[in-house]
Amino acid sequence: MTQHERVQSLMPPMAMHxxxxxxxxxxxxxxxxxxxxxxxxxxxxxxxxxxxxxCHPKVVAAAEKQLHTLVxxxxxxxxxxxxxxxxxxxxxxxxxxxxxxxxxSGAEANEGAMKLAKxxxxxxxxxxxxxxxxxxxxxxxxxxxxxxxxRKNYEPMMPSVYFAEYPYLFRTPYQMEDGKCPxxxxxxxxxxxxxxxxxxxxxxxxxEPIQGEGGYVVPPLEWLKYVRALCDQHRILLIFDEIQSGxxxxxNLYAWQTxxxxxxxxxxxxxxxxxxxxxxxxxxxxxxxxxxxxxxxGTFGGNPVSCAAALAVMEELFExxxxxxxRKMGEIVRTRMHDLQQKYSVxxxxxxxxxxxxxxxxxxxxxxxxxxxxxxxxxxxxxxxxLLLSCxxxxxxxxxxxxxxxxxxxxxxxxxxxxESIAAALKS
Ligand SMILES: Cc1ncc(COP(=O)(O)O)c(C=O)c1O
Numbered sequence: 001m002t003q004h005e006r007v008q009s010l011m012p013p014m015a016m017h018x019x020x021x022x023x024x025x026x027x028x029x030x031x032x033x034x035x036x037x038x039x040x041x042x043x044x045x046x047x048x049x050x051x052x053x054x055c056h057p058k059v060v061a062a063a064e065k066q067l068h069t070l071v072x073x074x075x076x077x078x079x080x081x082x083x084x085x086x087x088x089x090x091x092x093x094x095x096x097x098x099x100x101x102x103x104x105s106g107a108e109a110n111e112g113a114m115k116l117a118k119x120x121x122x123x124x125x126x127x128x129x130x131x132x133x134x135x136x137x138x139x140x141x142x143x144x145x146x147x148x149x150x151r152k153n154y155e156p157m158m159p160s161v162y163f164a165e166y167p168y169l170f171r172t173p174y175q176m177e178d179g180k181c182p183x184x185x186x187x188x189x190x191x192x193x194x195x196x197x198x199x200x201x202x203x204x205x206x207x208e209p210i211q212g213e214g215g216y217v218v219p220p221l222e223w224l225k226y227v228r229a230l231c232d233q234h235r236i237l238l239i240f241d242e243i244q245s246g247x248x249x250x251x252n253l254y255a256w257q258t259x260x261x262x263x264x265x266x267x268x269x270x271x272x273x274x275x276x277x278x279x280x281x282x283x284x285x286x287x288x289x290x291x292x293x294x295x296x297x298g299t300f301g302g303n304p305v306s307c308a309a310a311l312a313v314m315e316e317l318f319e320x321x322x323x324x325x326x327r328k329m330g331e332i333v334r335t336r337m338h339d340l341q342q343k344y345s346v347x348x349x350x351x352x353x354x355x356x357x358x359x360x361x362x363x364x365x366x367x368x369x370x371x372x373x374x375x376x377x378x379x380x381x382x383x384x385x386x387l388l389l390s391c392x393x394x395x396x397x398x399x400x401x402x403x404x405x406x407x408x409x410x411x412x413x414x415x416x417x418x419x420e421s422i423a424a425a426l427k428s
Pocket of ligand 1: 134243245
């Protein structure tokens with residue numbers, strides 16, 4: 001039996017993939033190796049998780065050393081060094097105004113962020129954004145709107161959640177003047193607060209500073225600044241979900257540092273543990289200080305091995321020049337994407353920051369999302385041993401998320417394959 005057939009007999013359909021899905025046995029740097037001897041260039045990075053590629057020697061060495069020392073202690077009952085040291089370094093690198101709490105997954109961190117906001121403000125309402133992805137637990141699925149499939153059959157969900165429009169300017173239904181963010185994205189809050197929920201009821205506005213699953217949507221800075229000011233005006237906490245955009249992906253430790261907008265609370269997961277499960281909720285100290293004993297917790301959060309691996313990732317980001325590399329390579333990626341856009345009219349938009357970039361496939365005649373073509377390009381790329389991922393509700397964007405230490409030669413190799421794959425997909 002193939003692995004595909006074995007998994008089919010063991011797991012529900014939602015855990016299944018296509019028959020052609022590679023079965024990987026090893027990862028090294030930017031490459032994955034399959035059981036049938038293929039070497040695949042990985043531009044998915046475990047969905048933006050392997051910040052330093054596969055099995056980075058420093059991450060492996062740090063985790064291995066920790067495995068021989070202390071595997072689990074339980075932060076609910078004990079203290080241990082990598083946990084405390086990692087917290088110190090993260091707080092220092094984010095400006096010293098925050099405190100943090102470690103968990104395991106992105107969804108768990110977002111649950112924690114919402115619980116913290118409700119706890120600290122004693123207000124019931126959460127406002128989330130349309131087209132957002134925040135996770136798959138009940139509360140995080142409630143604030144997720146990037147695809148109805150994530151919510152189907154789970155109603156009723158968490159109460160007192162309302163939604164605002166996130167400016168996806170490439171697909172805006174509103175009038176854009178001089179490329180500026182349409183006024184409707186600002187005025188919507190007046191309507192929301194006047195007609196649906198008074199701002200004094202709102203604990204938090206939660207958003208991804210750059211939407212991930214929703215299509216790698218970069219919002220206009222003036223809108224982010226406006227939401228920040230609105231939150232200040234009404235004492236609403238601004239939560240940034242940095243699960244995908246964080247830990248170096250945009251060229252700084254967190255996207256809010258790249259954008260220059262400080263959230264009250266933010267969450268981190270995916271890349272933080274260098275491939276091991278780890279997440280964190282950060283909150284301004286005065287907010288965190290309200291989170292009393294027993295108000296939140298968990299068994300595995302801040303596992304020593306994950307924390308040791310995270311410390312090795314931090315060292316590479318800051319002292320190994322990886323953040324700088326990410327900024328440089330990001331410029332190259334955007335240049336190459338623009339070149340492809342010039343060549344192929346089916347690429348309607350290219351966008352991104354650092355090494356969080358995407359190309360949007362369209363039908364040139366009316367700009368409609370072209371998910372079928374995007375999927376064909378991904379299939380052609382995999383035939384040529386390049387792993388790519390889509391995003392967006394119509395699955396018509398290719399996200400390019402290589403490891404942050406990728407070099408120019410590897411980018412060139414990937415773009416050569418992408419070019420050939422688009423040509424092949426268009427032919428078929
Ligand atoms: C922005 C964002 N938030 C939350 C999550 C959920 O993280 P996890 O799958 O670790 O629960 C993801 C995962 O893709 C994400 O991209």
